[in-house]
Amino acid sequence: xxxxxxxxxxxxxxxxxxxxxxxxxxxxxxxxxxxxxxxxxxxxxxxxxxxxxxxxxxxxxxxxxxxxxxxxxxxxxxxxxxxxxxxxxxxxxx
Numbered sequence: 001x002x003x004x005x006x007x008x009x010x011x012x013x014x015x016x017x018x019x020x021x022x023x024x025x026x027x028x029x030x031x032x033x034x035x036x037x038x039x040x041x042x043x044x045x046x047x048x049x050x051x052x053x054x055x056x057x058x059x060x061x062x063x064x065x066x067x068x069x070x071x072x073x074x075x076x077x078x079x080x081x082x083x084x085x086x087x088x089x090x091x092x093x094x
Contacts, residue, residue, distance in 0.1 A: 002027075005068045011060035012051065023050040027065075043069060 003020040006012040030046030047068070048061030056064070 001071065002068060005064065005071060008067060009060060009064055011056050012064055015054055015056075019054050022053070023047055026050040027068075 002024045003017050006015050006020055026046045026049065027043050030042040033042050035042045044062060044065040047065035048058060051061035051064060052058065
């Protein structure tokens, strides 16, 4: 998903899959740092810093981090309840 989101901005469209893995790893490490707000600030900062390594501006890095974070949250909020409904419907009673 990180690489697909790279294609959504002109500033990141030229980056490679390997570079997306680097940014992904930095964002993942930031998410495990104990911080209030489920790592929202640390994730955005780490992704922005990762993109700075590859020549992407700070503003574009924050925009990218916000797009990726919003896409993940939207996916969780849509798929989560649907999955819960399927699990509850298919739960076998012993």
